[in-house]
Amino acid sequence: MAIAMTQQKPKRIRPPRAVRQKLRNLAIDRVRKDIIHAGRQEEDYSAEDLEYLVADKEKEIWSGIGWKSFGIVALLLGINIGI
Numbered sequence: 001m002a003i004a005m006t007q008q009k010p011k012r013i014r015p016p017r018a019v020r021q022k023l024r025n026l027a028i029d030r031v032r033k034d035i036i037h038a039g040r041q042e043e044d045y046s047a048e049d050l051e052y053l054v055a056d057k058e059k060e061i062w063s064g065i066g067w068k069s070f071g072i073v074a075l076l077l078g079i080n081i082g083i
Contacts, residue, residue, distance in 0.1 A: 027057040 024076075031053045035042060042050065 021062055024054070024058060027054050027061055030057050030061075 031040070031050070034053075034057075035045070045053070
């Protein structure tokens, strides 16, 4: 009788709640700024649309943090990657 091995996803390290909240607030501020630049009001969007915009902006910020961290580590190691 063969026992099937289950594939487990690697555990992700979750940042502290305070960090996640600060990042979410930053994303909300950036979405509000984008809405203002588009010449619209927050009331023009549904709650679901606003949630999607904020989540998308959060992903964008996390992505930027990852690349900046990579650039800092590379800089400390003496590698110039152009960031």
